[in-house]
Amino acid sequence: MTTIRFENVWKEYDERVVLEQVNLSLDDHEFLVIIGPSGVGKTTLLRMLLSQEQPSRGKILIDGDPIAAEPTADRGVVFQRYSVFPHRTVLGNVMMGPQWAGAPLLGRFFGARRKALEERAMALLARVGLGEHADKYPAQLSGGMQQRLALAQALIMKPKVLLLDEPFGALDPGTRRSMHELVGELWEENRMTIVMVTHDLPEAFLLGTRVIAVDRRRNDPQAPERFGATIVSDFEAKCRSVRDSRLFEAERERVRLTLLGTTDVPADSPPVPALDHSR
């Protein structure tokens, strides 16, 4: 369960108002996409959620608690570029987070612990389609592969929220499509909240369950920096009840198939076992 709340958040640099009166409440397992013209403060919004920048007024809560004042492991991130470490191999990149968490001084695992982590990292790399590139350096990968690596690197930490800052902006259309599929699947599998910034509208409505547009509501031609941007529209791109029912159907189908597969079904068993739906 992860909920995010923006409570009357403002961002000002000296006299310049970038964002004003941002109020937002986000349920668990949403895919929020932030769209808007360039230079309007989409990325600032994401950076505040990342604690890379602090709001000038208001506060941001995750699960009801104010977020930490600096980036922490509960919020993963993939930037448009430079999200991976050029001096580590693909496998080394994915293993960095857990090693830092488990070995404060050396930042490196040895022996059985390393082996276990390597297996986990390799499984994740296979999932994002980089299994056979584990020993390469990021500079030897294409742009799309580097973004897959950045995703795997963030996902191994099991963040509550995954933040994507125009992650597909530098990719060619074909690669972009396959990345859309991958991100959509990973979002379903890991049941996490994703917040993504993009300026590609079709992409926003393809991926997002909720799409918000950020723009200036008021504009003073004499003082263009007087007013900041805020959320001007808020679409529910994929209805939650529809999503939930589709999920439920899929789960029921899966269980039915497994039950059909096993021959010795007790006669008095219910047709569908109780599903573990905490929500």
Next chain:
Amino acid sequence: MRRIINYAPRPGVRLILAILPFVAVLAIYLLASNARLAVEPADKLMPSFASFWATMVRMATTLDRATSQYLLWWDTWLSLQRLFLGLGISALIGLVLGIIVGFVPYLRATFEPFFAAFSLIPPLAVLPILFILFGLGEASKIVLIVFGIAPFIIRDVMLRVSALPTEQIIKAQTLGASTWQMISGVVLPQVMPRLIDSVRLSLGAAWLFVIAAEAITSEGGLGYRIFLVRRYLAMDVILPYVIWITLLAFLMDYALRRLAVAAYPWDQIRAA
């Protein structure tokens, strides 16, 4: 007729062209030297290659009576010792201070202007102070090299640290890294190839300081020898010594380059 910048030599031609200036210089020396020796066989200014060779063999293989050492090797050993100590200490100081000051904003705000000012002090101008403080022995020579080179390396490392993309540092924090873990796991490994580069760039300056210090006060060393035999116009010693120093510098540069290639393959891949 294309523009001149659009004509590029083929690899074989390139090699010949690269050798050409060396051959030309040698040939000019030979001709001039022969011309002078034809007029005055005892000419000291431009000795023949044969006398270079004879002198060097003498310096390398006969025991000097005053110092009971083989002078060429003894001088080389003394100079290299000073050079390596000075360079090593400078690199270490540069690496540690450069990373810490470059990475921690408060330290950076405090020390960056200071280092910038400090690096402008001409090292040779403070050499007398060093002699007064550290005496005329080895210490003052090594301090001179450190004084001359460390500020450059510190600033170079600091630049490299600040050139690391912010995204990487933020990403490291979202992966749970502490400041120490970021320094040891993200900053240090990416700065190391640059450190090797700045040591390579400092080699020339380091030799300059070694020779300058040796010229003023020393009991041996390549620079000391050159300045000692200058009194006798002994070009047959000075010129081979200069070539020997150049060769040593080239070999060190080459070794450092090979080291960077072997130790940091990712940096080569990225550069390519």
